[in-house]
Amino acid sequence: MERFEYADNSIGDREILVAVPSIVIGVGVLSMPRDIASATIAVDGIITIVAGGLLAILLTWFTAKLASQFPQQNFIDYASLITTRPFGIVLTLLLAVQGFMLAAFETRVIADVAKQYLFDQTPYGAVGLSFLLVVVYAISGSRTGLFRLNMMFFPIILIISILVMLLTTGLFEGGNLLPVLKTGVSGHWDALKQSIFSYIGFSFLLFYTSLVKKPKNVPKKACIGMSVAVFLYALIYVMCVAVFGNLAAGNLLYPTIELAKNVQIPGGFFERFESLFFVIWIMAIFNTTAMAFDAGVFALNSIFKKDRKMQLIFLLAPLIYIIAMLPNDIAEVSAFGVFVSYYGTTMTAIITILLLMIARWRGVTKQ
Amino acid sequence: MTVRRCFRILLYLSMIFVLSGCWDRVEIEDRGFVVGITIDLAENSGPDENKVAITNQFVVPSGLGGPSQGGSEKQAFANLTASGKSLFAIEREMATLVSRAPFLPHLQLIAVSSELAQKENLFSDVMDLFIRDHEMRREVDVVIVDGEAKPILDIRPENEQLPVMHIQSIMENSFKNAGVIQPLKIGELHEHLLNNRSYVIPRMIQNGNTLNYSGIGVFHGDSNQMVGTLNQEETRGYILITGEQNGGNVKVETDDEPITLEIMSINSSMKITDKTKANIGVTVNTEVEALIAETFGSGNMTTKGKMKELEGKAEAKMERLMNQTIHKVQEELNADILGVNRVLNQYHYDFWQEIEKDWDHGRNYFRDASIDVSANVNVQSSGAADQTKN
Numbered sequence: 001m002e003r004f005e006y007a008d009n010s011i012g013d014r015e016i017l018v019a020v021p022s023i024v025i026g027v028g029v030l031s032m033p034r035d036i037a038s039a040t041i042a043v044d045g046i047i048t049i050v051a052g053g054l055l056a057i058l059l060t061w062f063t064a065k066l067a068s069q070f071p072q073q074n075f076i077d078y079a080s081l082i083t084t085r086p087f088g089i090v091l092t093l094l095l096a097v098q099g100f101m102l103a104a105f106e107t108r109v110i111a112d113v114a115k116q117y118l119f120d121q122t123p124y125g126a127v128g129l130s131f132l133l134v135v136v137y138a139i140s141g142s143r144t145g146l147f148r149l150n151m152m153f154f155p156i157i158l159i160i161s162i163l164v165m166l167l168t169t170g171l172f173e174g175g176n177l178l179p180v181l182k183t184g185v186s187g188h189w190d191a192l193k194q195s196i197f198s199y200i201g202f203s204f205l206l207f208y209t210s211l212v213k214k215p216k217n218v219p220k221k222a223c224i225g226m227s228v229a230v231f232l233y234a235l236i237y238v239m240c241v242a243v244f245g246n247l248a249a250g251n252l253l254y255p256t257i258e259l260a261k262n263v264q265i266p267g268g269f270f271e272r273f274e275s276l277f278f279v280i281w282i283m284a285i286f287n288t289t290a291m292a293f294d295a296g297v298f299a300l301n302s303i304f305k306k307d308r309k310m311q312l313i314f315l316l317a318p319l320i321y322i323i324a325m326l327p328n329d330i331a332e333v334s335a336f337g338v339f340v341s342y343y344g345t346t347m348t349a350i351i352t353i354l355l356l357m358i359a360r361w362r363g364v365t366k367q
Numbered sequence: 368m369t370v371r372r373c374f375r376i377l378l379y380l381s382m383i384f385v386l387s388g389c390w391d392r393v394e395i396e397d398r399g400f401v402v403g404i405t406i407d408l409a410e411n412s413g414p415d416e417n418k419v420a421i422t423n424q425f426v427v428p429s430g431l432g433g434p435s436q437g438g439s440e441k442q443a444f445a446n447l448t449a450s451g452k453s454l455f456a457i458e459r460e461m462a463t464l465v466s467r468a469p470f471l472p473h474l475q476l477i478a479v480s481s482e483l484a485q486k487e488n489l490f491s492d493v494m495d496l497f498i499r500d501h502e503m504r505r506e507v508d509v510v511i512v513d514g515e516a517k518p519i520l521d522i523r524p525e526n527e528q529l530p531v532m533h534i535q536s537i538m539e540n541s542f543k544n545a546g547v548i549q550p551l552k553i554g555e556l557h558e559h560l561l562n563n564r565s566y567v568i569p570r571m572i573q574n575g576n577t578l579n580y581s582g583i584g585v586f587h588g589d590s591n592q593m594v595g596t597l598n599q600e601e602t603r604g605y606i607l608i609t610g611e612q613n614g615g616n617v618k619v620e621t622d623d624e625p626i627t628l629e630i631m632s633i634n635s636s637m638k639i640t641d642k643t644k645a646n647i648g649v650t651v652n653t654e655v656e657a658l659i660a661e662t663f664g665s666g667n668m669t670t671k672g673k674m675k676e677l678e679g680k681a682e683a684k685m686e687r688l689m690n691q692t693i694h695k696v697q698e699e700l701n702a703d704i705l706g707v708n709r710v711l712n713q714y715h716y717d718f719w720q721e722i723e724k725d726w727d728h729g730r731n732y733f734r735d736a737s738i739d740v741s742a743n744v745n746v747q748s749s750g751a752a753d754q755t756k757n
Contacts, residue, residue, distance in 0.1 A: 041716075116501050122390035178713035244554070247561040262505055262554070272472070 011211050013221040015147040019291065020060065020202060020225030021232075022150040025157065026288030027109040028198040029233060030254045030281070033240040035194040038250035042176070043241045044183040045191050046234055052195030053230030060202045060226045063352045064219035067209035069359070074302040075206045082359045091351055092299050095203055098344045099296025100316060102201065104323040105340045106289040107132050108333055110282060111324070117257065118278060128324055135286065136317050139294040140310065143211065146294055153283045160280040161232055165239050167263040167273070176245045177238070197341030198233060201288065202226065203348035204295035207302075253330075293320065399467030400426040402444075403476040403531035405516035406493055408483045409450040417489050420450035421457045422517045423469055424531055443528040446520045454496040471502045476531050477509050477553065478571070480516035484584060484593035491560050491591040498557045505554030508538065511584040511593065513572045522576055537580050538569070547580050548602065549612055564588040564709070565702035565727060567605070570596060587702045589728045595700045597692065604692030607653050607685055608705050608740065610635030616660060619680045621673075628681055628746065629660035637710045642718050647736040649707055653685065655744045678744045685742040693738050701734060703727045 036045035070078035075095070080088035111128035119127060138146060183191075205222055209215050240255045243262060249255045260277035297312050327333045401423045409418035425445045447465055451457045462468045477497060484490045497503050512519055524533035538550045551568050559566040565588040572579045583602050587594045597605055606612060613632045618625055634654040641648025659677075696704055708726055711719040727733040 042713075119391045126390065175709065175713060179716040182716045245558045245562075248554070248558045251557075251561060258505060264506065 010213050011144055011147050011208075013212055013215070013217045015151060016064075016205070016208070016212060016218055017221040017225045018154045019147055019150050019208070020205070020222050021229040022154050022157075022284070022287040023201040023204060023291040024056075024199055024226065024229040024288075025232065026106055026201070026285050027113070028200075029236060030109075030113065030256045032194070032198045032233065033237050033249050033255040034252060036191045036237060037241060037246050037255070039187050039190040039194065040183040040246075041187070042179055042182070042246050043238060044181060044188070045195075045241070046237055048188050048191040049195045049234050049237055050230065052192050052199060053226070053233065055196060056199035056202065057223050057226045057230065059349055059352065060205065060222050061219050062356060063202060063205045063348065064209060064222040066352055066356050066359070067206050068212075068215035068218045070210075071215050072210055072213070074210050075299065076302045079355060082355050082362070089303055091355075092303060094347055095206065095351065096296040096299035098203060098340075098347055099292045099294075099299065100320055101323065101340045102292040102344060103135070103289050103296070104320045105333075105337055106285055106292065107135075107320065108324040108327065108336070110285045110289075112330065112333060113254065113257070114278075114282075116253075117274070125325055129321065131282075131286075131289075132317060132321055132324070135290045135293055136313060138286075138290045139297065140313060143294065143298070146290060150287055150291070153287055156280055157284045157287075158228075158232070160277060161236065164260050164263060164273075164277060165235060167265065168239060168243055168259055170264075171243045171262060172239070173242055173245070176242050195233075196345055197338070199226070199229065200341050200344040200348075201292065203344065203352075204291060206348075206352070207295050207298050393468075397467055398470040399423075399465055400428075400473050401469050401471050402426055402473060402529060403478070403520060403534070404474065405478045405480070405512070405520055406454075406483060407480045407516050408486075417486065418450055418452055419454065419457070419483065419489075419493060420448055420517070421454060421461070422446050422448040422520055423458075423461055424520045424529070425465065425467070425469070426529065444520075444530065446517075448517065454493060458496075471500065472504065474503060474507050475535055477507055478512045478516045478519055478534075479509070481511055481513050481570070481584065481593060481596075482515070484511055484568075484586070487590045487592045490586070490593070494553070494556060494560070497553055498560075503553070505552060505557070507553045508535065508550035509553055509556055509568055510534075510538070510550060510580075511568050511570045513570060519571065519573050519578060522573075522578060534571075534578060537578060547599075548583055548606065559586075559588070560591065562588065565704045567597075567704050568593075585696070585700050585702050585704055587700075587727070594702055597695065600688065601692045601695055604688035604690075605704070607633060607655070607689050607742065608635060608637075608651050608692065610653065617657070617681055617684055619677060619684055621677055621680055624662065626659060626677060627661040628657040628677075628744075631656045631658060631747070637706065639707075639710060639715055641737075642715065644722060644732055645735055647707075647722075647732060649710075649736055649738040651689070651705075651738060651740045653689070653740070653742045655681075655685065655742060657681065657744055657746050659746060674746055678746055681744040681746075682742045685744065686740050689740040689742070693740070697734050697736070697738075701727055701731065703733045705738070707733065707736065707738070 033045075036048060039045070040048065067075070067078075070081075076088050076092045079091050083091075107128050108124075110131055111124035114127045115122065115124045138149065202222070205218070209218050212218055236256055236259070240249045240259055243259060244252065244255065252258050257274065257277070260274040263273035265273065293316075297309060297316065300312055301307065301309050327336050403424040405422045407420045407422070409420040423446070425447065427443055427445055445465075447461060449457045449460045449464060451460065458469055479490065479493070483493065494509075497507065519534065520530050522530045522533060524530060527533040527536065548567065548569050551566075556566075556568075566586050567583040568586060569580065570582050570584045572581060581602075582596055582598050583605065584593045585595050585597060586592065603615065603617075606615065610633045613630065615630045617628050617630065619628060620626075632655070636652050638650050638652075639647065640650050693705070696702060703726060708719070708723075711722075722732050725732055
């Protein structure tokens with residue numbers, strides 16, 4: 001079978017700017033206000049969200065900086081250059097695993113959420129399978145196409161988030177935001193862990209920067225993209241706390257969805273706004289899953305000399321599906337989520353900083 | 368080659384079967400749209416087993432009729448009662464009694480009988496299903512019905528086809544008349560239940576075919592049971608203290624002529640002035656904007672002196688209303704529904720942490736708090752005319 005190939009197979013730094021928030025905003029934001037609100041008092045959690053966000057922006061900058069020092073080189077190439085080839089392969093594998101686990105986690109959560117709110121009878125396995133099949137279809141095509149899909153979906157996602165918040169301003173109760181600054185250090189620490197985990201996914205910059213022709217501006221653009229995500233998270237958190245109060249926000253399973261359910265459009269002709277929200281949020285989760293899966297495939301493929309993209313996809317998709325369906329209940333799913341976040345954050349941070357330091361120390365620059 | 372091609376075409380055609388599949392398909396004719404639910408204590412409930420009876424109001428679409436058909440003879444609703452211990456089990460049992468399975472996302476109203484609400488913790492247990500179930504929206508109204516709740520679903524309204532819609536429009540329209548509060552949403556109730564603070568729920572009294580939406584039921588946050596009610600007068604005081612909503616009216620006597628003021632807006636603010644535990648000082652300032660709605664005398668309304676006098680009288684009257692309410696909730700009901708705890712939590716957090724455990728239960732600091740009220744009335748205009756008779 002021949003496939004149609006696009007003529008232009010490289011992306012610009014503008015695509016990176018959109019791709020960063022696209023991959024970061026996924027299922028995390030649906031439950032994020034609960035995790036943060038239950039650890040903090042009133043609206044104090046916003047401090048931790050912003051602090052976690054700044055940390056994430058810093059890490060994004062490091063990641064992008066490292067990758068952009070080696071324009072049009074794959075991660076495995078410059079990792080081998082900085083360290084050694086076997087070491088480079090190990091690092092690539094470690095990062096690829098993160099992509100697959102993130103894809104599996106996103107698939108599972110979207111299946112659970114869809115079952116809870118949309119399909120009462122359909123088993124989550126069936127929902128997850130059809131979702132994953134669409135993802136597989138998306139990443140079988142050109143990588144550039146995936147970035148263009150991000151460009152197309154992201155404005156829609158932003159608009160619907162802002163619409164949800166605008167339409168719930170009527171329920172905004174300022175009193176719910178008080179008192180300020182009463183959370184202890186341990187509460188902030190717990191919340192900080194949760195908030196950093198909502199920002200995982202930026203490690204894909206290590207791979208995708210090689211697609212950018214002139215990556216000089218990539219670190220800056222990636223940081224701007226990350227700030228969009230931080231800003232959106234902070235806004236959603238404030239709205240959830242102001243509308244529900246800290247206690248209720250901390251006791252709702254998916255506060256962001258409940259926020260969308262609370263939307264009432266005056267006139268009463270459109271009652272169930274959340275259905276629209278769902279459709280569009282599935283697009284956001286689709287972006288995240290597809291990018292995570294593709295980044296993993298991209299990483300693994302770079303180890304082989306021949307192009308084995310299709311074989312890898314068809315080999316890995318069933319594996320991802322099985323991993324996604326392994327957790328038995330919501331508690332196990334969130335334990336899986338915590339593991340994925342821990343793994344992703346620490347792995348990306350350690351690998352990036354290590355490589356940056358060694359590169360500086362040994363004076364390695366591009367070939 | 369041709370065999371492979373045929374096989375391929377067959378494969379593609381077989382996909383059509385998958386396209387039509389929908390696991391969750393329910394025809395709209397098979398759904399029983401529930402618009403209202405009442406919850407009572409079951410008649411055969413023993414002294415300590417707390418069985419509840421639930422009545423669902425289903426919409427019968429054929430009874431509604433289109434606008435062109437005019438009013439049809441058929442009744443537009445059907446009420447169905449089932450009882451048991453678990454609400455969820457009752458709802459499922461209901462599905463076996465009726466040809467259409469109950470479908471709850473369009474639920475508008477939950478009415479709870481005052482008898483059930485007075486049982487300790489039963490009310491919060493009953494509400495659990497409605498808060499937990501993902502089918503429910505957080506915008507459902509909750510009211511307390513004096514006595515038995517079930518008969519309110521049997522009211523024959525004059526110009527509405529569904530009793531629940533009738534009840535809802537009563538609630539929506541009567542906020543203009545002070546003495547009622549706006550309906551409580553179940554989402555807000557969730558916050559109250561989590562907060563462990565005392566709260567109020569609007570109350571209805573049925574009188575034959577008419578419903579009065581009047582007064583409020585007071586719930587104690589600690590035991591989650593209804594500890595008493597505020598009548599219309601006391602509710603007016605409550606609204607003036609909390610500034611929860613605008614609207615209402617107040618009657619004032621000046622020089623033996625009664626004047627009715629229509630309240631346009633209420634702004635109240637509460638401050639903590641004294642933080643000694645045994646005698647916490649609270650001041651409430653209420654700013655009221657009002658219009659002259661009706662006079663029974665023949666005086667000139669626009670002179671400055673007259674206006675001042677009127678405002679002074681109105682202030683005195685409002686302060687009396689507020690003090691009456693404060694007295695009742697402090698001495699009799701012992702439940703802080705005025706929001707003093709909210710102010711303490713929001714502005715004096717550390718102090719609140721010390722006294723929270725003994726606020727309106729236990730050591731009872733709330734009862735000993737001295738609450739001072741002051742009202743400030745501003746009459747904006749005398750209406751469209753100055754004098755209507757001479």
